[in-house]
Amino acid sequence: STRRSIPAGEIIFAEDDAPTTAFLIESGRVVISTVQHGETRNLGELGPGSLLGEMAVIDSAPRSATARALTDCVLTPIDRNQFAERLASADPVVRALLMSQLTRYRSALATLTGDAAGSGAMEGRDESGAFDKIRLESELRSALDRDELEVRLQPIMQIATERIAGYEALIRWQHPERGQVSPTEFIRLAEETSLIVPVGDYVLGRVCDMLVELRRRGRSPLPFIALNVSARQLDDPALIDRMLAQLAKRSLPADRLEIEITESLVFNHSQIAALLARCHSAGMLVALDDFGTGYSNLGPVLTLDFDRIKLDQGFTRALGTPRGLALVRAIVAMTAALDCEMIAEGVEDPAQLQALRELGCDYAQGWLVGKPVSLQEVLETG
Ligand code: C2E
Ligand code: CA
Ligand code: CA
Ligand code: CA
Structure with missing residues (x-):
């Protein structure tokens, strides 16, 4: 199958990478972190059944955090096009809601990590007219x-x-x-x-x-x-x-x-x-x-x-x-x-x-x- 085995300790994707795939965690645990003033800060852990890295795939922005396998992991990659197709055919209001939430998440994350560049970059504006x-x-x-x-x-x-x-x-x-x-x-x-x-x-x-x-x-x-x-x-x-x-x-x-x-x-x-x-x-x-x-x-x-x-x-x-x-x-x-x-x-x-x-x-x-x-x-x- 297309599943990927990741040994404990390996980086799955790194902050600022250009996103191409998201992942579904089949087994194992993943830790999400960012680097702030040269120090690594853990943002949380994800386990089986969780979606990983979907944010950047949805809005094409660079990865906002690093994901590393905490234990041995099995992941199913999800191509960005799989999301893109569904998003394109989704109700425009649902799409706008998702984008709005994503924007809010990113600015909260930017505030949390003191990353000023990120916070101003995106406002919760609706460009599709769905609102x-x-x-x-x-x-x-x-x-x-x-x-x-x-x-x-x-x-x-x-x-x-x-x-x-x-x-x-x-x-x-x-x-x-x-x-x-x-x-x-x-x-x-x-x-x-x-x-x-x-x-x-x-x-x-x-x-x-x-x-x-x-x-x-x-x-x-x-x-x-x-x-x-x-x-x-x-x-x-x-x-x-x-x-x-x-x-x-x-x-x-x-x-x-x-x-x-x-x-x-x-x-x-x-x-x-x-x-x-x-x-x-x-x-x-x-x-x-x-x-x-x-x-x-x-x-x-x-x-x-x-x-x-x-x-x-x-x-x-x-x-x-x-x-x-x-x-x-x-x-x-x-x-x-x-x-x-x-x-x-x-x-x-x-x-x-x-x-x-x-x-x-x-x-x-x-x-x-x-x-x-x-x-x-x-x-x-x-
Ligand atoms: P429709 O059922 O095909 O209604 C005919 C449309 O043509 C109406 O536009 C009418 O004002 C317009 N019209 C009438 N005579 C002429 C004419 O000589 N020349 C031109 N150029 N236009 C003419 P309206 O009132 O803007 O309604 C547009 C559509 O909205 C209607 O098309 C109908 O599909 C829908 N609609 C209107 N009222 C209702 C309603 O109560 N319920 C539902 N479900 N649909 C409605
Ligand atoms: Ca009619
Ligand atoms: Ca008619
Ligand atoms: Ca008749």
Whole structure:
């Protein structure tokens, strides 16, 4: 094997050496020491199961101490690349935490050994920006309590009747200092933590309240509201139950709530199939979001029974070119053959709407129809 036997008394590595490997102590004892004002000072001993010399390997700084075998030792060397690969793929926050601890350890060590050069050399600065993420995360946590999140509604127009049939709920974060923070910035972050659960529940609660308000104001037929639900949220088996409970509590029909999911690698077929079955048996609608981008392909569309397919903005933009037009025509035909409705996203100009009308697309959503606005504005403009 790659194990190394070190006789008692031998130096394993010396202070100021350039590090190439760390070691796992399999047997024996190792003493760590530094030289201070010409005198050797013992910092401690390590025994079997301990990692040795990993610090310098992690941050590539010279060895801060000398390691010597106190008894006969057996060591397993660990190449620095083994750490480097794992560190590179680790969560940036975890990496930043590790670096911060390492920096603190080194400056404590420098103070202990009176090595002034070492102490000033490294401060606990975060160069990766990982702490920005942590800061944003704790701010998002309090944003929920402080009511800084807002749900806006963007109208979805039925092209044939030119009526607003429903709305897509889009979250907004009104940050006291940063101003409006885009959901593209904080939804991913919320997904990486458990924060997506309270954020999602907040949106769900607001959407149901909005449906109640629209009903109270006599909007008939009652429009549907589409809710964005990420893969991470659907990992929660109780999510659909919570949705149904929120609807039932307000005596709202389940078919006024639509969930939009974006197909991603996180999903597998049977997961989506089970979700669709549950939603359909409860009466809720499910739309496939961002169709034509990312990981989406024809597989799920052909085998899964989505109610609606949302054509990504990119295709709407391409309507002006002959190829784009031909492609959208084919997608409209496919959607119709599958008994799905199609919603075109990002409709910004009348020529696009006209093209979609001629192609037989069911719904249009975009700035031409309306920007995302507050419920108040929806109620005022009818
Ligand atoms: P999405 O679901 O694809 O939402 C459509 C995005 O396109 C929205 O951006 C919307 O404001 C924007 N948009 C609408 N019409 C037009 C147009 O005519 N032109 C252009 N250029 N853009 C248009 P927004 O609101 O910034 O949301 C970004 C993404 O954040 C959404 O993409 C969705 O994936 C996610 N998101 C928003 N709200 C929520 C939420 O409550 N929960 C979850 N899980 N995700 C959300
Ligand atoms: Ca969406
Ligand atoms: Ca979309
Ligand atoms: Ca169907």
